[in-house]
Amino acid sequence: MARMTRKQVRAAGAVVFRRTGRGVRLLVLRAYAHWDFPKGLLEPGESDFECARRELAEETGLAEVDFPFAEMHRETLPYAGNKIARYYLAETQRACIELPLSPELGRPEHDEWRWVSFDEADGLLPPRLAGVLEWARQTIAGH
Numbered sequence: 001m002a003r004m005t006r007k008q009v010r011a012a013g014a015v016v017f018r019r020t021g022r023g024v025r026l027l028v029l030r031a032y033a034h035w036d037f038p039k040g041l042l043e044p045g046e047s048d049f050e051c052a053r054r055e056l057a058e059e060t061g062l063a064e065v066d067f068p069f070a071e072m073h074r075e076t077l078p079y080a081g082n083k084i085a086r087y088y089l090a091e092t093q094r095a096c097i098e099l100p101l102s103p104e105l106g107r108p109e110h111d112e113w114r115w116v117s118f119d120e121a122d123g124l125l126p127p128r129l130a131g132v133l134e135w136a137r138q139t140i141a142g143h
Contacts, residue, residue: 009083012051013039014090015136016062018115024140025115027097028124029059032111035124037132038062039085048073048086056090059109061100065090068143074135079128087132089139 015037016027028035040055042048049071057063068091075086095115099108116124118137125133 007082008078009081010042010048010051011039011083011085012042012048012055012087013037013085014052014056014065014088015132016056016060016065016090016092017136017140018092018095020115023117025117026121026136027060027092028114028116028121029099029110030112030114031109034126036126036129037087039087049088052086052088052090058100058102060097060113062090062092062094062097065092067091069139072139074132076128076132087136089136 013036017024018027027038029038038056038059040051040059042051043054046054056065067088069089071088073086073088075084078084097113099110099113101107102109114120114124118133121133122130
């Protein structure tokens with residue numbers, strides 16, 4: 001019997017950061033007990049980068065962000081039913097985030113948001129994001 005290969009599911013999002021007097025801070029979002037960076041599934045005909053920008057605006061209200069490293073990205077290893085998430089680096093000056101209402105849910109998609117240091121992020125984020133977090137740390141520190 002031939003083994004069926006599962007279709008790969010693609011998601012894209014952004015590691016949002018801002019520079020503060022205490023160092024770089026990253027935006028993390030919590031849905032239930034899970035912390036992540038803003039991200040979501042690609043829509044038909046949408047590029048990964050377009051998806052990341054759309055999801056960032058939908059989940060955080062941040063539409064005016066800078067992508068200082070253009071389309072440079074890092075992907076996760078496959079997880080949760082063969083999903084791969086691609087992340088870009090987005091910079092903002094905004095400290096206060098208002099989680100927009102999701103029209104489908106009638107409430108925000110996430111329960112909480114925080115600006116955290118790299119070390120704090122390391123303690124909150126799931127292991128699948130360790131490579132993305134380290135890439136973000138090295139990329140931002142190098143510029």
